[in-house]
Amino acid sequence: MNESDRTELDQVDFHEEDFDEADFQEFDEADFEEAEAAEGDIEEVDEGPVPVVAVVGRPNVGKSTLVNRIIGRRQAVVEDVPGVTRDRVAYDALWSGRKFTIVDTGGWERDARDRAKAIAAQAEAAVLTADVVLFVVDARVGATDDDEAAVRMLRRGGKPVVLVANKVDNARQEAESAHLWSLGLGEPHPVSALHGRGSGDLLDAVLAAIPEEPTGVARPRGPHRVALVGRPNVGKSSLLNRLAKEERAVVDAIAGTTVDPVDSLVSVGGEVWNFVDTAGLRKRVGFASGTEYYASLRTAAAIEAAEVAIVLLDAHEPISEQDQRIITMVAEAGRALIIAFNKWDLVDEDRRHQLSREIERDLRRVPWALRLNVSAMTGRAVDKLAPALRTALENWSRRVPTGRLNQFLTALVQATPHPVRGGRAPRILFATQAGTCPPRFVLFTTGPLDPGYVRFVERKLREEFDFAGSPIHVSVRPRKKNGRSRG
Known part of the structure; x- marks a missing residue:
């Protein structure tokens, strides 16, 4: 177990000497059948075409x-x-x-x-x-x-x-x-x-x-939708114009020029994307009023309708609380995420050092987000957006085979089992991926898992299967009490 693993598990009072060989034996056939039966009850699994x-x-x-x-x-x-x-x-x-x-x-x-x-x-x-x-x-x-x-x-x-x-x-x-x-x-x-x-x-x-056999084709199959979001005047419209190589959106030094979301089909990296330039979010939706309130609602709707969001931050200004709220909004919406630090041409060596510390402190909740340093004004590194978008979307829709997932978890639990609670340690019996976009995993266990251990499993899932740029959700389904003896 490396040092980063031990640091994370220290939060749940992990002590390797508390375990013996019997604590991480493979689950028996009855456990497997019970987990498979519970798997069929997951609400998120595909239930067929929805009208x-x-x-x-x-x-x-x-x-x-x-x-x-x-x-x-x-x-x-x-x-x-x-x-x-x-x-x-x-x-x-x-x-x-x-x-x-x-x-x-x-x-x-x-x-x-x-x-x-x-x-x-x-x-x-x-x-x-x-x-x-x-x-x-x-x-x-x-x-x-x-x-x-x-x-x-x-x-x-x-x-x-x-x-x-x-x-x-x-x-x-x-x-x-x-x-x-x-x-x-x-x-x-x-x-x-x-x-x-x-x-x-x-x-x-x-x-x-509704016909007996619905088609279930709810969302249009076309260019991937990309939402450009961020605070006012961070350069969202400028970046859109740079990518489109023409004036698609009005740009002004006055913050708040964009009110309505602006949809544009743009060819980037040999592929057509549907970019949505949104209004700058000054404050929480609940605290906005008038035109700003409706603009905030439209921006939130644009994030919900998108597959991936590019959150623009002004690189030569400190990361603000509102920047963090916007990033959290995208993550909670379950969308793939790219954080683009714009205006990089204005950043000097001192600011780079300071920004590195801000990222470590303020963006620690989304270490999985892809990050780029760009300049909409000069065109610096904007050609890297297309590869980043493809990577984020690929990982957002990634599905891990059940067999491979459980082989990984078996090895992980044997190497680093859950801490003992009440004389016993809960075990992971079985796991399945309940859905994609974003990837959702369910762990069937003998009892509740400590939140720190769930975070540890999530981080290891990321390291093993590469979900860079995409949020993943890990939930726990403890085994129901049925009176069966555990010898």
């Missing part, structure tokens, strides 16, 4: 409000202006014990141009990958020419469509919504997404429309 429900409609008819009503929390960004939602964003939902994925889309408009055309294309792609489409119409306005054009688009998609008459707040408006039968999509379902009126009946209709 996909796409929410489509004109701008500002209340699609995102309806999504929030369905998922039971305010996660999709809502504002009383059209065009807040631009991309397809998928959320997990549950109704009457049935899981499904709800996909929020931007407003669909016929003859759209420029950005509106790209938003409409995203909505059409969501229809093609969905099992059921929720077509939302503003019942107070009635069927418009754009609604009728959208119906023709939906019919070309050939998917089951549930017509939603939104913004119906009372019985009189419900009666008036009957004229939406004219769209030819069947019965309109009157709801108030804002107040919840009629939402239960609507969800019953959605479940009834």
Whole structure:
């Protein structure tokens, strides 16, 4: 056992002389069967294709409000202006014990141009990958020419469509919504997404429309999504423009120029990536207000929708508490992480030495994050971003075979067993990888493990299987008490 291992395990009072040979014998056949049975109960394991429900409609008819009503929390960004939602964003939902994925889309408009055309294309792609489409119409306005054009688009998609008459707040408006039968999509379902009126009946209709064999294709298969996040004025837009080799985002010396997330398809390292330039986060979302509050929500949504995040830090300024909060936000979202120290051209030798100490002190919670020293102004080392992105994404989606995982853990536990507690040491019976993106591992044990030992196992997993750039989650499933004697 090397010195770093002993230092970490000292936190759980490890003493090698407390163990004998019997404490780390291999588990018996009954233990193996019990662990395998428990493995089938893991909530995170793949349960087969999950139905996909796409929410489509004109701008500002209340699609995102309806999504929030369905998922039971305010996660999709809502504002009383059209065009807040631009991309397809998928959320997990549950109704009457049935899981499904709800996909929020931007407003669909016929003859759209420029950005509106790209938003409409995203909505059409969501229809093609969905099992059921929720077509939302503003019942107070009635069927418009754009609604009728959208119906023709939906019919070309050939998917089951549930017509939603939104913004119906009372019985009189419900009666008036009957004229939406004219769209030819069947019965309109009157709801108030804002107040919840009629939402239960609507969800019953959605479940009834789901086919027996759903496709389960929830997220678009296209360029990897990369979120550029950080405090204001650290150079996110400048880096995007450098990568794109053109002015894709407005750059100004005044902090806070970017408010809305800006999506850009950029070719970097011979591959097309979808970069999302986000608003600078000055403070916690809960303490923001006004435009800054909504910008913070959109940035948080951009992180959730991304696969990997590049957190930009100003290299010639001290690492701030807000920098650490942003990094924690990305890690807790389970996204692959690259920390880019921008403005490296302004860093002198003294600052490099000081920064090294700050990294050791302030970034010790994410030692697995990939780090790069770049300069968006001069182009220094920006060509290293593509290899770093590929590495982080590869490790983010890495799956370890169960046999190899358990061989590694058996050797690890024999070399460094768990400390004795109450006269016995809990043992790891079996382990499995419950999922990817990020990698999630479950340890089946004879009893609870000390948090320090779990951290030790996590670090050894990283060293053995190389998860650089990706968070990993390790959870413990203690064996249920069943009265079986342990001789």
